[in-house]
Amino acid sequence: MKNTYLQLAQMVTGALVAVLLAIHITVQQSDVVLGLLGIKVAGPTTWGSMMERAHQGSWVGIYISLLAFGLFHALNGFRNILLETNLSASAMRILTGCIIAFGVIFLILGTYAPIALFSSYR
Amino acid sequence: MSSDAVKKITFRVQRFDPEKDRKPHFQEFIVPVKRGTTVLEGLLYIKENLDSSLAFRTSCRMGVCGSCGMLINEYPHLACHTQLEEFHADRLTLKPLPNMPIIKDLVPRLETLFEHHKSVKPYIIRGDNAEMEKPTAGYIQKPHELDEFLQFTYCIKCGLCIAACPTSASDLAFLGPQALGQAYRYCADSRDEGQDQRYQIVEKDHAVWNCHFAAACSEACPKGVDPALAIQLLRKGVAAKALRVKKTTAPALLATSLPQAKPKIDVPEFTVKQK
Amino acid sequence: MADKGPHQNYLGMRGWIWAGNYKLERYLYLLHRITGLGLLLFGLFHLTATTIFRVQGQAVWASTIDFLDNPLFRVGEFLVVAAFSYHALNGLRLIIQELGFALGKPVPPIYPFTDAIRRKRAWTLVTLAAIMILAVAFFIDFSIGGWG
Numbered sequence: 001m002k003n004t005y006l007q008l009a010q011m012v013t014g015a016l017v018a019v020l021l022a023i024h025i026t027v028q029q030s031d032v033v034l035g036l037l038g039i040k041v042a043g044p045t046t047w048g049s050m051m052e053r054a055h056q057g058s059w060v061g062i063y064i065s066l067l068a069f070g071l072f073h074a075l076n077g078f079r080n081i082l083l084e085t086n087l088s089a090s091a092m093r094i095l096t097g098c099i100i101a102f103g104v105i106f107l108i109l110g111t112y113a114p115i116a117l118f119s120s121y122r
Numbered sequence: 123m124s125s126d127a128v129k130k131i132t133f134r135v136q137r138f139d140p141e142k143d144r145k146p147h148f149q150e151f152i153v154p155v156k157r158g159t160t161v162l163e164g165l166l167y168i169k170e171n172l173d174s175s176l177a178f179r180t181s182c183r184m185g186v187c188g189s190c191g192m193l194i195n196e197y198p199h200l201a202c203h204t205q206l207e208e209f210h211a212d213r214l215t216l217k218p219l220p221n222m223p224i225i226k227d228l229v230p231r232l233e234t235l236f237e238h239h240k241s242v243k244p245y246i247i248r249g250d251n252a253e254m255e256k257p258t259a260g261y262i263q264k265p266h267e268l269d270e271f272l273q274f275t276y277c278i279k280c281g282l283c284i285a286a287c288p289t290s291a292s293d294l295a296f297l298g299p300q301a302l303g304q305a306y307r308y309c310a311d312s313r314d315e316g317q318d319q320r321y322q323i324v325e326k327d328h329a330v331w332n333c334h335f336a337a338a339c340s341e342a343c344p345k346g347v348d349p350a351l352a353i354q355l356l357r358k359g360v361a362a363k364a365l366r367v368k369k370t371t372a373p374a375l376l377a378t379s380l381p382q383a384k385p386k387i388d389v390p391e392f393t394v395k396q397k
Numbered sequence: 398m399a400d401k402g403p404h405q406n407y408l409g410m411r412g413w414i415w416a417g418n419y420k421l422e423r424y425l426y427l428l429h430r431i432t433g434l435g436l437l438l439f440g441l442f443h444l445t446a447t448t449i450f451r452v453q454g455q456a457v458w459a460s461t462i463d464f465l466d467n468p469l470f471r472v473g474e475f476l477v478v479a480a481f482s483y484h485a486l487n488g489l490r491l492i493i494q495e496l497g498f499a500l501g502k503p504v505p506p507i508y509p510f511t512d513a514i515r516r517k518r519a520w521t522l523v524t525l526a527a528i529m530i531l532a533v534a535f536f537i538d539f540s541i542g543g544w545g
Contacts (some may be wrong), residue, residue: 004364007331011492018485025478032538045462048456067444081430083327084293085410106444110479114446146404196417222403230406273503277509286419286534288426290411335495336426337514338419346506351513367403 006076013073020066050103067110075103083095127361131206132162136217138197138224146224148215149173156362157318162190162201165228166302177227184205185344188280192228193217198282198342217287235281238297242323247316248373259378267312267374274352276345283339283349295328302330303349306356313374321360330357382390421523424515429487432480439477479532486524 031043042049053059079099082094130152140145151172153164162180167181169176178201179189185203192201194372195215206214218224223231248254283299290298297305305324324330330353337350364366408416415425450461493499500513514521 001325001362003327003329003331005164005323008361008364011495013494014488018414018489021481022485025481029538033483050451050458070440074440075434077433078437081434084289084296084332086292086294106441109448113451116452120219140404143404193417197419198417208403218406220408221412222407223467227425235398269505270503273506276506286416288413291408291416292410294527295406312513334426334429335491335514338416338423339513340512340514341419341423342417343510343512346508346510346512348506350510351500351503354495355497355503356511358497361496363413 006066010073010080013069013076017066017073018071020062023062024066035040039077047081049072052118054114057118063114064093068107071107075099087091125275127155129154129163130212132154133168134213135168136215137176138149138218139175139226150188157207159206159320160202161199161204161206161216162245164214165201165216171233171332172332177225181230186278187338189343190279190306191219191230191282191285193219193284193285198285200280200344203344207340212364213330217300219281221284221287221290222281225246230281232281234281234294235279235284235298235300239279239304242301242307242308243316243320244301244304246308246311246314247319248313252330253376259376261313261374262377263312268330269270270312271310274303274310274347274349276346277307277347277349283347286342288336288338289334291331293328293332294348296332297324297329298354299333299349302333302356303339303352306329306352306359309356309359312371315373317359318363321363324356325360330334330360333357337367399537420515421518425487425521428489429484435480436477436484441482475532475536478535479528482528482531482535486528490524491522 027042033042044053052067079096082095088093133151134148135151136146137149153167155164160183162183165176165178166180169178178192180202181187181189183202185200190201190202191198193199193373194201194204194217195209195211196217198219201216209273216228218228219230222234225231229276244252273369279300279371281300283303287295287296287299301367302324305320308314333350333353335350335354340348340350359368420483446461450457494514499517499518504511
């Protein structure tokens with residue numbers, strides 16, 4: 001049942017990424033959204049606004065889970081596409097290994113910034 | 123046919139002879155047609171009158187055997203089931219079904235289709251081997267149980283769904299909509315006990331999870347089988363089994379295990395006088 | 398299995414894009430794949446950029462944001478959000494339908510035949526309309542200077 005669990009995980013992470021990324025995109029547009037309601041806020045991409053979020057544990061949690069779920073969903077999806085290109089089983093094994101290594105490197109790279117910024121505040 | 127012909131249509135047919143050609147090429151034929159002429163009749167006219175070397179498969183002429191599947195104006199059809207009128211055109215392009223090798227001209231090699239079909243165990247599997255080897259009675263199936271899979275029994279193995287499937291286009295090992303649809307047809311049958319065996323087969327790479335629900339197979343199916351629906355329902359079963367939420371139902375009983383109903387009126391033992 | 402050769406007639410990856418005159422639903426799959434690959438590429442770029450430039454402090458961050466504040470990147474950002482809207486909503490539909498829900502039951506094949514996904518076409522069109530509205534809203538937001 002390995003493939004079934006993998007595909008169910010693909011579906012669950014897909015749904016989670018849809019929600020988390022929608023939050024991320026909406027917040028990145030919050031000045032425009034709140035501006036429509038007459039509330040003026042600093043742009044979310046300014047250093048101050050960004051650091052404010054970086055120092056809140058909930059935001060760090062959202063960013064890291066978005067990263068982890070997003071990387072799994074995207075790289076597993078990419079592997080599924082490769083699986084359909086008629087590659088040999090051995091080539092597929094090598095590529096799967098590369099994709100996992102690539103995912104781990106990007107996970108470390110991506111978690112470094114929020115954790116470094118969060119711990120610098122402490 | 124020629125005496126009451128009312129129109130001439132150009133058939134642009136893809137030709138390929140493995141003994142002579144390096145790659146396929148097109149040849150044009152002018153075919154006289156009348157109201158109701160099918161593409162298959164046009165091809166038979168070419169074979170009888172214009173070029174006897176043209177190769178295509180045909181058998182029943184009535185959309186039952188699934189032999190004459192081909193790409194007509196870039197869409198998979200059964201040639202016998204398709205009238206020329208419906209195209210409203212003076213030219214028709216005929217190609218063999220894609221996503222399978224060409225034997226000659228319009229004849230595709232369906233070997234992989236049948237191998238994949240065979241691989242999903244398309245037959246009733248029961249625990250009681252003695253009964254399967256030497257049946258003593260039929261199994262009881264209620265109408266609503268039959269409705270669960272009846273639509274999928276109409277598959278004629280013509281290969282049109284495989285020609286339409288984007289995954290079958292690039293993944294030669296993909297089981298394809300035909301085999302996966304038939305795997306569900308047997309898993310959904312209340313007489314069957316082979317679900318676990320089939321789930322293990324379709325759960326592997328190049329199988330049920332590599333369908334992306336483009337649903338071109340269902341659009342192309344000439345018998346209304348809807349393999350895309352069957353595949354999604356098969357996935358539901360595979361996922362429920364993996365998550366251990368699948369309801370288990372007892373397989374259908376043998377008809378002998380029911381008490382015999384007494385007929386309302388007495389039926390004579392013989393309706394023909396015995397000598 | 399047969400070797401791939403000139404007369405093998407497999408459409409290959411070309412078959413993902415076009416295999417014949419099929420209707421709308423065949424292309425939802427293609428768009429899902431294209432937007433998915435696009436978002437993967439953007440995600441890796443975005444992740445690298447925000448990590449490398451953010452940890453270097455305020456000055457580098459501000460200059461990066463200044464550099465990205467031009468029409469080309471704004472259109473790019475719009476395309477990313479439009480791709481995300483499509484991929485997310487179509488993905489949610491796929492999660493539901495690929496697990497066999499919201500498709501109805503098998504029906505007897507009586508001519509003219511219908512199939513489960515096309516019986517739900519009204520919902521497909523509603524979802525596409527929602528994506529179009531989101532895309533237009535974000536286009537105004539990103540690319541033509543907001544609502545003011």
